[in-house]
Amino acid sequence: MNSFQKNKKISSKENIDLIGKKNDTVPIEKKEAKEIKLNLKAISKHFDGEFALKDVNIYVEKGEIVSLIGPSGCGKSTIFNIIADLVKQDSGICDVYGEISYMYQKNLLLPYKTIIDNVCLPLTVKGVKKKKAHKEVSGYFEIFGLEGYENRYPNELSGGMKQRANFMRTFVHSNDIMLLDEPFGALDSITKMSLIEWFLEIRKKLKPTVMLITHDIDEAIAMSDRIYVLSNKPTVVLEEIDLSRYDKSRDILELSTVKKEVMKTIKDNRN
Template identity: 45%
Template sequence: MLQINELSYTFGVGKSIFEKISLDVKTGEFVSIIGSSGSGKSTLFKLVTGLLEPDQGEILINGGKVTGKRLGSVGYMPQKDLLLPWRTVLDNVLLPIEVSKENKKAKLSEVREWLDRFGLAAYEHSFPNELSGGMRQRVAFLRTLMTGKDLLLLDEPFGALDSMTKRNMHSWLLGLWGELQKTVLFITHDLEEAILLSDRIYVLKADGIKEWKVNLPRPRSSELIYQEDFIRMRKELEWLIQHENN
């Protein structure tokens, strides 16, 4: 679904963000990117979407090189929900369909089905300021899904939520994951979140990038975080980040 080969990017004069990094995301996978602040996680997303262009290397989506802006080839969800305050939940979710000039009426029943699956059916006529933080993120995620893109880039979508709301969002997403049939590249600072949600994790380090496989079967429950194997994996991942120059 996504292949990055020997990618290098320098910001300004001589400040190398990363050099010759490679990674891949297979169809149907949930892959997380973690790393210390300033390691280049958000820059990598900007390169994938085409908002920035690399100094060298290539980015392939669905096996092909996309020239120019790649944002139209992926669904992108930033940390802030960016819901339009003057539009209802339903109208916010319909926005990508309007932009693509699809027949909105023809898609309305499908959108309402997804609102029901997302636990938002009772709120379709509500405005964003009437929703909790977790519900706003559900709306934003559904709007990203409605782009119709198979590859979704999620940039710390739960980062601004309190710990209990974030935990609820994890349970909600784990319960939905089998139905979504999407491929996700996910940025997070939260190690538990990365392990719980992901099939594989890439750690961005000062000297490159390292792949780390999550050996946990699906379906998963958020209760996994209390298990001994999960705690061991978290310690291992934390050590890997803290010793990033080794």
């Protein structure tokens, strides 16, 4: 996990200016300017002399869930690493307006610590006393569906419950901007569906700003306000899809069309 101190707040006018400078996938005319939390402008990155990312433009507004979807190895994790300041871009600007938490695909719960001690790690590494840290996080266990499991160890939890604990620890570190790298990738389909429904309920209560990586189109559609479809390397944004206008509990046929559109975009890029 990595964090940044907040930059200055940007005004509505600045938001409109930022949005207007994006690539053609970003709608220039917006009815209401919202607070921008992440803004990647013309980001490029080389590895071994070859483009991994080329002029990538992505933004995330406060309270949004935005998905990145594309072929394996296309640079999605590189985008996350640039946002988290783990890797430097070769050109372009990455503006982060807030504090970031980064949840990796791999389960990183420490097996020798209880669940509450795992969840408290972002606080205790900052010097918060254990007793105070426990008090700060205790109220989240009910919200995250882990009440009664505070003093259990990771090997006593199911895969889905471990992911909830991972989510909680990421949230405790910062719910300002959460980067989730394939958060459901290692789960079976039934557990995945259950956790997606649970996460969307959590979102209503806690309203985090989220960017997530996924290879699952259904997952991206179910969870996201917007989807960025990425190409093979050199990675560019092929398409941005706005899902915020859909009622996902009712607009089944329309969302089926969206899925076909995403699949066609990815398939056409492979040819």
